[in-house]
Amino acid sequence: MSNEKKGFPKFLKIILIIVFVAAAIVGYLGYQAFLGPSVTDKEAYLYVHTGDTYADVLAELEQKQIVKNVRFFDYAAQAMDYPVAVKPGKYKLTPGLSNRRLIGNLRGGYQEAVKFRFENIRLKENFAALLGKNFEADSAAFLRLLDNADVAEKYGFTTANFFSMFIPNTYEIYWNTAPDKIVARFHDEYNKFWNTERKDKAAALNLTPEEVSILASIVKGEALHKDEMPKIAGLYLNRLKRGILLQADPTVIFANNDFTIRRVLNKHLTIDNPYNTYRFKGLPPGPIMLPSIAAIDAVLNYEKHDYIYMCAKDDFSGYHNFAVTQAEHMVNARKFQRALDARNIKK
Template identity: 85%
Template sequence: MSDNKNGFPKFLKILLLLVLIAGIVVGYLGYQAFLGPSVTKNEPYLYVHSGDTYPDVLRQLKEKKIVGNVRFFDYAAKAMDYPASVKPGRYKLTEGLSNRRLIGNLRGGYQEAVKFRFENIRLKENFAALLGKNFEADSAAFLHILQNDKVAESYGFTESNFFSMFIPNTYEIYWNTSPDKIIARFHEEYNKFWNTERKEKAAALNLSPTEVSILASIVKGEALHKDEMPKIAGLYLNRLKRGILLQADPTVIFANNDFSIRRVLNRHLTIDNPYNTYRFKGLPPGPIMLPSIAAIDAVLHYEKHDYIYMCAKDDFSGYHNFAVTQAEHLVNARKFQRALDARNIKK
């Protein structure tokens, strides 16, 4: 005899209710695992290193609390076969991103490129450190390339002037790109930068692109203001044409490897170093820093004048007084020296 007047057993009603509840729970969990918001605001990027395995990725997600529920991510990742498709890269994390979208990006290797910008770099060590900070490879790997004679020669440079190949600008490069490919990318940009027009202007100065860059590094070292660069470039070109020592203070500072020098003294000028333009005629063997595009173009579009002397203005504005004769220059130099003394700047 049925315990239900409508002929539908009570236990079936309970069973159907349990199935319904289970379905709702499974649906909810499935939604949370795949489609629900998962990524937190704790980290802007997920860095998957070359050689990382799925457990490495999972450990990073947990330690940095990148996703709200690691178990949900793990379930979705396995369902989407991500453990067998781990790809290195720098992946953008957006708060609220679902596991499905995140895993899709990780599986497909859809990483965000690094917008790498550099300027005002003085030494190869500084450049290597900056590269190591922005890309997967460490600074030692980059420095090894920058100081390698054979690598420099493969690009048509020497170890001394190799630094002139790197044009300060903004580059989009993937984070896990190998150092040798990153250097190759810089070479591509160098070739694009030195187009026919710039090469022709360099040739008109009887300078190679590398020599222009070396001179531009000196101009960059002298100029605090971009609008004065063409005039400074013109002065050094005048000296080169006349066979006069460049006598550029920034090269002396570089030769002494003491960038704290604020006042170049006679003792600094005695160093026997090819970068000391007070002792060695012509351009130094390489750039004293990475020249900016503005400095390179200032050399190529130099200001024509007769100046062969310059001295910083005594108002410390960063501009210079220019002179044609040594007598005029000595007057300017004494003004500046008195200003240094007044400020007790001795070295």
């Protein structure tokens, strides 16, 4: 029988089958390592800290089960030279994302910015804690900056009024941004906020932007309703113009450092503290809280009237009764005191 009629050698068939199976396995493994769904739904973000090595990233992926198979990720990462291109950041994780896409994001540093919003912040310590919760640096690092006289002076503030530089709003900032860079970003936004129009309105009140913010913090402390802010601002501006003590209860609470006070008593008014506007004339040295944009604009666009007294309404609606004379004010004050007594609010 001729060679042409002979069957294909059996050993070659076996070799071809082995090669085919091996190629299929390699192809499957390659697909899984590079292109197959890899990212799980265990975590929403991967945090790569400043100074982290590739080994740190790999350990984080394995510990938190961020990828289905960490060996496949490692194989793809090595092939894509990621171990020498680790970049810190907060990276969004999409379930089903392939290793190739994930590694591409990590290599390129394509992180998602933090949408940071703040308002109703009372103390620098509260603000530092919020910053530390949202960004890589801890709260202590932020507090050191907020208390640093040189940093405050660099931006044209004192340590007392530096807090007014931070305008409550929504900001997009990368998670691993250094604290000093974040502060610089807030300063840029402060300058944008205090445009020519706002500066001119402040000058018309014979106030600096910092003083407007201090007064706005008092207005914010007094007002539960935004629509009443311009009237309250007008009242305090009347007192400032006439040289009358502001006698603002929120400043007394701040001076006593007791934010549980619901009823300001005579004992609270005796504290020797520059924030006690029952004893010290004019504005306190700094804001008693971060004023809202609404409160700042309420001062700049205050309601013109002759009121110099106000007292919370006895219906506890959060609104106030306003008065021109002390006699009118005492009538309103007695109503409110009786309402407090009726509710057994003693302090």
